[in-house]
Amino acid sequence: MIMRWFRKKPAEEKTPAGTPPEEVREPEAEAPIPEPAPQPEPEAPLPEPESVPVEPVGVPAEPVAVPAEPVAVEPEPEPEPEPVPVAAAEPVAEEPKKKGWLSRLKEGLSKSSSKLTEGITGIFTKRKLDDEALEELEELLITADLGPATAAKMTAELARTRFGKEVSPDEVKRTLAESVARIVAPVAQPLVIDAGLKPHVILLVGVNGTGKTTTIGKLARQFRDEGKSVMLAAGDTFRAAAVSQLQIWGERTGCPVVAKETGADAAGLAFEALERARREQVDVLLIDTAGRLQNKAGLMAELEKIVRVIKKVDPDAPHTTLLTLDATTGQNAHNQVEVFRDMVNVSGLILTKLDGSARGGVLVALAERFKLPVHAIGVGEGVYDLRPFDAESFSKSLMGIS
Numbered sequence: 001m002i003m004r005w006f007r008k009k010p011a012e013e014k015t016p017a018g019t020p021p022e023e024v025r026e027p028e029a030e031a032p033i034p035e036p037a038p039q040p041e042p043e044a045p046l047p048e049p050e051s052v053p054v055e056p057v058g059v060p061a062e063p064v065a066v067p068a069e070p071v072a073v074e075p076e077p078e079p080e081p082e083p084v085p086v087a088a089a090e091p092v093a094e095e096p097k098k099k100g101w102l103s104r105l106k107e108g109l110s111k112s113s114s115k116l117t118e119g120i121t122g123i124f125t126k127r128k129l130d131d132e133a134l135e136e137l138e139e140l141l142i143t144a145d146l147g148p149a150t151a152a153k154m155t156a157e158l159a160r161t162r163f164g165k166e167v168s169p170d171e172v173k174r175t176l177a178e179s180v181a182r183i184v185a186p187v188a189q190p191l192v193i194d195a196g197l198k199p200h201v202i203l204l205v206g207v208n209g210t211g212k213t214t215t216i217g218k219l220a221r222q223f224r225d226e227g228k229s230v231m232l233a234a235g236d237t238f239r240a241a242a243v244s245q246l247q248i249w250g251e252r253t254g255c256p257v258v259a260k261e262t263g264a265d266a267a268g269l270a271f272e273a274l275e276r277a278r279r280e281q282v283d284v285l286l287i288d289t290a291g292r293l294q295n296k297a298g299l300m301a302e303l304e305k306i307v308r309v310i311k312k313v314d315p316d317a318p319h320t321t322l323l324t325l326d327a328t329t330g331q332n333a334h335n336q337v338e339v340f341r342d343m344v345n346v347s348g349l350i351l352t353k354l355d356g357s358a359r360g361g362v363l364v365a366l367a368e369r370f371k372l373p374v375h376a377i378g379v380g381e382g383v384y385d386l387r388p389f390d391a392e393s394f395s396k397s398l399m400g401i402s
Contacts, residue, residue: 105379105387106397112360113400116144120176121169129162137172145330147365154179173399180364180395188391189373191219191348193228194319199277199285201310203318205303205340208291210324211352211378213242216286217249218378218386224253228283233273234259235266235306236290246288266290266302267309274313287318300343307344322375324350325366330359337370350386352378360398 106113119140123133134155141151158175193200202219204212213236220230232255236242240262250257258273270287277285287310289303310317323346325333340346349372354360367374377394378386396402 105377105393107355107379109354109360109379109394109397112144112354113398116140116176116361116398117169117173117400120172124167124169124172128164128166129159130164134159134163141176141361144361145359145365146361147331147368150183150361150365150368153183153368173401177395177399177401180398181391183364184367184374184389184394185391187367187371187374188389188394189348189375190388191320191322191375193223193284195283197319199231199274199282200319201274201277201285201287201314201317202320202322203287203289203307203310203344204322204324205289205344205346206291206324207326207336210291210326212236212291212324213245213249213288214381215322215324215350215352215378215386216246216288217253218383219376220249220253220255220284220286221383222386223284224255229281230255230284230286231273231277231280231282232257233270233285233287235270235288237262237264237266237269238290242288242290267305270306271309271313274310274317278313300339303344321345321347322350323348324352327351327354327359327362330362331365333362333366334369337366337372341370341372346372348373348375350374350376350378351389352386355379363394364398 120137123136123140127133137158138151138155141154142148146154154176157179158172162171162175204216206212216232220232223230230253232246232250234243234246234257236246237260243259243262247257247259249255258269258276260269266289273287274285287306289306290299307318321344323337323340325336327333329336337346337349349366351363351374354363354377363374363377366372374389376386377389
C-alpha cells in the first residue's frame, strides 16, 4: 500500500486525509498539500507552515543582493549638494553691499585718482623737483579739472617745501592730498534740518541729467532713517517719467508725494505741497524741479516763479536750495553755479556721478572759487551711495592714498 501511494503521489490529485504528518514533510516544496490537511485537524498542520517559512528564509538571502542595486544608485545623492553652492553664492552677491563708505568712495574716484597717480609717478620717478617738473605737475592737475588757479596754488605749496630735492611719487601724492584737504575742508558741511521749521523746505535745482530726482529719493531715505517725516513734491511737471520716478521713491521710502498731471503749473503744485506739509506738520518737504539749461532765460524765469510762490506761504522758504552738479561736466559746472546762484540764491551743492568721471578734481576747483557748502557727494546708483562730504577721505581717495 505504501508503494502504491508513492506512485500515485506525483499525480497530486488524491491525498488521503489521514496521511501521517511525517510523510507530508517529504513534499515540502508543495505548499498547497498541507493546506487541505488542516480540515480534520487544524492544529496539526499549523506547525508545518511554520517550518516551511524557516527554509524560505534562505531564499530572501538572494533578493538581499538585489537591494545592492539601489546601493549602487548612491551616486544619486551627489547632485543634492549642487543647491548648496547656489545658497553659498548668494552672500557673495551681498559682499559689495558690506563695503564701507571709504572703500566705495575710493572705487568711485578711481578714474580720477588713477589719472593723477599715474601722471605723478611718471613725472617724479627718480627726479628732483625742478621748474620743469613743477610745470608738468601743474598741467596734470589742470587736466584733472582742478582748474588753473587751484593747480598753481598747489604746485606753489609743493615747491615751497620740496623744491630742489629729490622726491618720490608717494611724497608728492601725500603733499597734494594735504593741500586738497585744506581747500575743501571749509566747504565740507553736513545738511542740517531745522527741527523748529514745519516743514523745512528744500528746493532742488539743476540742469537736465544731473540726478535731481534720484538725489531727492536718496535724501528722503536718509531723513526717514533718522526718524523724520518727509513729503515729496513732483515739481518736474514737464516729464511724466520724472513724476513716476518720484512716486516710486515715495513708495520705497513711505513718503507721500504731491503730484499733478503732465504740463501742470509747477509753481502752483509747490504752493499746494507746502500748504499741505504745514497742515500735516511734516518735518521736511523736498521739492523737485524740471531740469533747466542755465542759458535758457524762459526756463529760469519759471524757476524764479516757483520761489516767489513758495514765499507767499512762508517768507523764509525755501530754507535750503541745493544745486545738483554732474561731475562729468567738468569746468562747465562753474558756469552752472554762477547762473543758478544769482537766480535762486543757491545755498549748497551736491555733486553726483563722481564714479563715472575722471574729473573729480572739479570739486576742489568749485570749493576754491565759490566757497559754497558741499553737503553730499554721490559715487554710485545705490540709495546709500550718496553721503555727507568729508574733506579728508575725499582728498586721500582722489590722490589714491589708502
